Amino acid sequence: MLIVCTVPAVVESELRAGLLACPSCRGVLARWGYARARVLRCGPVGRVLRPRRARCRACLGTHVLLSEQGLLRRRDEVAVIGAAIAARVAGLGYRPIARGLGVPADTVRGWLRRFAQRAEVLRAYFTRCAVALDPELGPLLPAGSGVADALEAVTVAARAWVLRFGPADLWWVASRLSGGLLCNTSSLFPRWG
Numbered sequence: 528m529l530i531v532c533t534v535p536a537v538v539e540s541e542l543r544a545g546l547l548a549c550p551s552c553r554g555v556l557a558r559w560g561y562a563r564a565r566v567l568r569c570g571p572v573g574r575v576l577r578p579r580r581a582r583c584r585a586c587l588g589t590h591v592l593l594s595e596q597g598l599l600r601r602r603d604e605v606a607v608i609g610a611a612i613a614a615r616v617a618g619l620g621y622r623p624i625a626r627g628l629g630v631p632a633d634t635v636r637g638w639l640r641r642f643a644q645r646a647e648v649l650r651a652y653f654t655r656c657a658v659a660l661d662p663e664l665g666p667l668l669p670a671g672s673g674v675a676d677a678l679e680a681v682t683v684a685a686r687a688w689v690l691r692f693g694p695a696d697l698w699w700v701a702s703r704l705s706g707g708l709l710c711n712t713s714s715l716f717p718r719w720g
């Protein structure tokens with residue numbers, strides 16, 4: 528699995544130009560059909576996506592190319608999940624957050640629980656990303672809790688990415704930087720961070 532740009536035409540041209548690297552061996556990825564269609568929930572509305580599948584020319588492994596709008600094993604858009612995390616750090620409980628976003632309460636509770644469990648791992652990883660993107664960056668100050676510190680590191684890293692590569696949605700950048708693992712049990716983040 529690889530997180531790619533959300534615009535299909537950009538992904539196609541990146542594949543044609545050999546610009547996408549295999550997450551296993553860094554070999555060049557080539558087009559290899561499509562993965563099954565799926566619905567990405569963007570708040571109360573759904574968008575049907577049919578992700579590209581690609582095969583590595585070196586190790587022959589196949590990978591699904593997921594849009595940076597989503598996260599691995601999550602049916603909801605990353606910006607919605609990010610809004611829930613930011614609202615939690617601001618002091619709201621999961622029920623009012625869920626009502627505000629139009630998402631089931633149990634779903635929101637699941638995101639918040641996973642992010643909180645992984646807060647220290649995420650804080651450390653995104654801090655490394657931020658420093659790699661902006662070597663001039665000063666130390667990140669404690670934000671008051673493990674979850675707040677993790678959110679701060681995610682935000683600072685995404686802003687550093689935007690400063691370097693141009694305007695983009697901060698949560699889409701966070702999805703891409705995490706390799707889709709922002710709300711997951713895996714720590715197999717992309718190597719560059």
Ligand SMILES: [Zn+2]
Pocket residue numbers: 549550551552553554583584585586587588
């Ligand atoms: Zn490979």
